[in-house]
Each structure stands twice: as structure tokens, then as C-alpha cells.
Amino acid sequence: MARVSFEQKVIALMQSDARLAVVALATVTVWCRVVMLIHQHGDGGLLLRMGFGFGNPNEIAKAVGATETQLETVLSDLVARQLLTRDEEGSLGLPAQLMPTRREIANRNNGKAGGRPRKANPTPAEDPRQRHAPLPIAGGAETQSVTQPHARTRESLSLASDRSLEAQASRASTDEFQRVGRAAFFAAGFDDAKDFPNWGIAQQWLNEAVSAGLTPEERAELIVETVREVAERQAKRGKPPSHLGYFTRAVSDAVKAFQRQPDAATQEASRAWSDALALHCKRKAEGLPTVMPTREQFGLPALAAA
Secondary structure: OOOOOHHHHHHHHHHHOHHHHOOOHHHHHHHHHHHHHHHHHOEOOEEOOOOOHHHOHHHHHHHHOOOHHHHHHHHHHHHHOOOOEEOOOOOEEOOHHHOOOHHHHHHHHHHHOOOOOOOOOOOOOOOHHHOOOOOOOOOOOOOOOOOOOOOOOHHHOOHHHHOHHHHHHOOOOHHHHHHHHHHHHHHOOOOOOOOOOOOOHHHHHHHHHHHOOOOHHHHHHHHHHHHHHHHHHHHHOOOOOOOHHHHHHHHHHHHHOOOOOOOHHHHHHHHHHHHHHHHHHHHHHOOOOOOOOOHHHHOOOOOOOO
């Protein structure tokens, strides 16, 4: 399969992404130039903010043919539409569709280190020119040639194949993403008739919740309720959020603080163990024979040692 260049990826995204289709042509031009600056002068899809070079906003504004004020206005709009990323320090990053893969980063680091070393004086068996040449086999006339089948082991797979199962296991399905993302969009107070219907950030929220072990029902309830609470609080303050990315920190904190409520059977077993422990303490105080009950006898996990 032919290798797809970064420029081809940018062109394909410009032709297919609906977010770029609804903005002005000047905004698309600025986005394209900033993306190329990040690719050419950044590292790993990230252009750090610095006081010199293209890490300086003034130099970026000159490169795209705009003033710093105009550049800040356009960048704020692109970040809100998730066509670019920007952290608290002002460093710019590529969108998820253009971020380099692990294999591309590994190849780039390998190239910086000098690439694959050449073999010095290879033996005939190791020489690529002799790879398909018949080599003599030790033995007599009774020696049999046994063809060893080529086994594709996990070690022989490429990085792209190696990560496929792990990536699928840690990501939410497309149907869940559309359902939860749309619910969060309306829970935030947005209207698809007036606001651009973009809930791509919900994929990141769901992936964090999947990694934390939440069930689909728990993920949907936690994300939607967190978005609704933050939106209502900001609306009372007169500062309603302008995009779903505003809720990222609140959702991440809610996922980290999530604690699953025990089911009815676990609660009943816990009450039974507490009653048995109280009876044990009472009999011991009265000097009667008794055996201390354990949590395992009631199907409960042992308490962690202090």
C-alpha cells in the first residue's frame, strides 16, 4: 500500500471535514498554514510556545499574514471547533486526525539516531542476495528436506497491528459515542438549529470512562449529568460555555472520583456481617464462648490492612 504523506492527509481533511466547510475561506487558509508550521517546526504534533522562532505568536502571525489580534481570534475559533489544540501554556497541537502514529514517531526517532546500522561482512546465509538461493544441507542421501511453515507471531507484527486489539478494548463504540455525545450536547444547553452540532470531545470522555472500568450505563449517566450540572452553574453566573470542550476537566475529575455503589446483595451481606460481629462482641463481653466472624464467610472481600 502506498504511503500517505502529511500533505495528502491535510488535503483529505479539508475536503471531508464538515467543520472546515462552514468556516470562512480565510480561516481555512490560516488553519492550513498553522498546521504546516506545527508539522515542520514542531515535535510529535506539538509546537511549544517559546520567546523565539515559530514558538512566538508574533512569528506565527507573520507567517500566516495576519496580526496577532487577528491570529488569536482565528485560533480561538479553531480550538473551539477542535481543529487545533492549545494547552494552558499556549502550545499549539495538531487535531487528532493529523497526529503522528506511534509507528511514525518510532521511525522518526530511529532516523534521528542514525537509522538501521548496516551489517558488516554478512555471511552467505545472512546476505539478502542469497536469501532465495539453495544452500547445501549437511547429511547423506537419506536426508529429508522439511519445509518449515512461516508462523506470524505477535513479535513479527507491525506496530499498527500490535496496537489494534488494545485500542479497540479501550475505546467506546461509535453508536455509544453518537448517543452520549448528542445527549451531552443538549444537556449543555446547545441547540442544533443555532449551534454547530459538534460533540467530538465526547469520544475522549468515553475512552477515559472505559479505561476507568465504568459500564455503558454508568458512563452515559456520569457524563451527561456532569455536563448538565456545570452548564446550569455557569448559566446562573451569566457565563454559559460556548463549546463542549469547556466541560473536559469537570468530566475527567468526575471519572476519577467515581465510586460504584454496591448492589443489593452486597449491602445485605454487609449488614449480616455487621450484625454477626456485634453479637460476637456482646458474647465476648459476657464471657461466653464465641468465634469472630470473617467477611469471607459472608461472601465479602477482606478489608485491606492499614
